[in-house]
Amino acid sequence: MVDTYFLSQGLTTLAGLLLLPFGSLAASQIEDQAEQFFRSGHTNNWAVLVCTSRFWFNYRHVANTLSVYRSVKRLGIPDSHIVLMLADDMACNPRNPKPATVYSHKNMELNVYGDDVEVDYRSYEVTVENFLRVLTGRIPSSTPRSKRLLSDDRSNILIYMTGHGGNGFLKFQDSEEITNIELADAFEQMWQKRRYNELLFIIDTCQGASMYERFYSPNIMALASSQVGEDSLSHQPDPAVGVHLMDRYTFYVLEFLEEINPASQTNMNDLFQVCPKSLCVSTPGHRTDLFQRDPKNVLITDFFGSVRKVEITTETLSLQPDSGVIESSYKKDQMVEDLMEPLKYAEQLPVAQIIHQKPKLKDWHPPGGFILGLWALIIMVFFKTYGIKHMKFIF
């Protein structure tokens, strides 16, 4: 009895000992899964791409924005989740030798405009006010859905801005500016209204680093094409089009993004290395102190791609046409129509009717100051010349 008891206890301890390593293995597996679950906490992706320059010689800014649009669409973000703002129309500009195209590379290699493009804010609609309204969500109720940023607290948003800028400001359409303080406050409003989970801000202008200096909201990562005091330079002119096609920083970012596909594991540290000073002439900068995760754990596709929950099934579904519904309601219509009298089309130019139309009476407005002054002058001159005695004959 006693030995069996001891044997069983030994067995249980042995089993327990064997279970322990299994348990720890299982626990680490669960930990891995849990870490992956918390790695990227976003459920949807949005992109706000803004080009702020007008006029033909700023062709490169539109090409910059469209190349980021193209990459973002290619990696999976649909048009309904992209707000594209272009301040001028380059593709159908009368000065464009190849209409409906915007090229990013000389020799017309890559048409970033493409055949399937939806511009949400164009021409005069690209203003500082509209941009801030899009970001903060304070939009008039009649704005259509395609012009709204309908993000929530699990959205990762990519914001790309390009144009002409300076130390602390970005110029919109050569007539107004947005300062870095306004931008930082807008992002804080977004954070307080829980409109983003993580935000990536990229700016390609002169002295771009000044625009992210003032950010103070959490979970923002920022990249700029040049430091304060440096100018961002353009890449190459094209003799056929006649203007510079792209800016250097965005050109190399586009080259980098062309190699990314929706499943790639490239992280943000590679994006920080994209345009060294030898290629870009200016020094690209970045800011990650507000971001909670380590940049080497942040995938490029967290911001440039899209989360899509896809379930693949191998069984087929056959759809039956529901002709029963259509036929029954058609019969109902046929019964009703027999009771009504025939309708007719309107006459396009009923001359007799138009001639005899009574015009609307215009509202009577009292005469303005000029007319009154003129009449007073005339009357004064008359009475001064001919004397006041004539007044009793007038009135």
Next chain:
Amino acid sequence: MAAAVRLVLLVLLLLGPGVWGQAEPPRDSLREELVITPLPSGDVAATFQFRTRWDSELQREGVSHYRLFPKALGQLISKYSLRELHLSLTQGFWRTRYWGTPFLQAPSGAELWAWFQDSVTDVDESWKELSNVLSGIFCASLNFIDSTNTVTPTASFKPLGLANGTDHSFLRYAVLPREVVCTENLTPWKKLLPCSSKAGLSVLLKADRLFHTSYHSQAVHIRPVCRNARCTSVSWELRQTLSVVFDAFITGQGKKDWSLFRMFSRTLTEPCPLASESRVYVDITSSGQDNETLEVYPPPLTTYQDVILGTRKTYAVYDLLDAAVVSTSRSLNVQLKWKRPPENGYIHYQPAQDRMQPHLLEMLIQLPANSITKVSIQFERALLKWTEYTPDPNHGFYVSPSVLSALVPSVVAAKPGDWEESPLFNSLFPVSDGSSYFVRLYTEPLLVSLPTPDFSMPYNVVCLTCTVVAVCYGSFYNLLTRTFQIEEPRKGGLVKRLANLIRRARGVPPL
């Protein structure tokens, strides 16, 4: 159990004739057509029309099942109680003088006009919301439409569809001339089509060809139409039209031959499976006239003749749903070829380069008999540098005369005689045969007065500057350096002063 089975059988028999009775027409249908018209000026106009007809009363029933009719527009009609909607986006201008009368012209920019139903209480509010929603659907800045550019016409713009009373207070019209049309407007327009751009005529809608044109107009028209000949009920009709005019000279390298592939860089492969009709019409009216030999390839199986816009026209019809049309080569590429070389056989143009070479324009023209042919060229005057003017610029600048070299048919054929034997005045130009003679004529030189600057400007500038300097500097100098003394005012008028002068002359003390 048996009773239930018998009941089921009875029910089935009752439903039988209902379900498989005479073929009911479908509730919505799509017709697509493309009309290609060679224009008198040598250009080619192509007009696409896609018509979706939907036999449904949108107002009465709450519709939620959309098949061919796009849901975005159907919801628009029911939400804003629209009776008609016409929206067009156009780039360019239809030149009626060179191109003839258009089927449907639209103003440059964006034009939107709509008739609302009688049940709408606040038309202006609905109009504003409608323009905002349309700006989102078509990616155009239609949200700029407000009271400053909206009018209510009182006599024109009568409804194009069925109407039972035309109270113009339910009509609104607005135009945005600054609006640009580009691919971002074409993309959502194409997505409204049932076959999108995958099959049928819409495969030809490629943006890079459609915008490389002299005129591009796309429109959406929604209106109620009669459902049948009795016209007792209403169907909704959606027409999407797209008109383009291709510049034959730029895109066709000067030849008047064209084909679908050359215009659109695509050919037609199959009709849209959802379309009940899919046709291509080519205007071949001029093929029957004198001296015009053109041929359309592949030869049409049917033709269509009718009086269109006042004149009798003949059209070659290619029905894509007819298997014989697309069968042989699996793709349809309609080509138009001129059997003879066309009138403008040769054109050579070399534009000028400033201060390096002049313009050169050479044309070979065949003149029709008993007619007057006018050739005109437009030019602009530019401003020269001030050193490039001649001493007498107000005389003007000369443009060298044009040269006309012509082979004129002789009334009487001449015998080509021996060169040495004939008199000198007959052997100036060598003649190959006597049926026509060669002549070279010149026009007058053109004297053009260019805007001349005012060359006396330096003189004026010097005078003005000197005056200003003298007045300002001189005054300051005087103020700073002169001393001032008080002088007793002299009493007396002019007469006294004159008397004093005489007294001084006499040597007598003054008054």
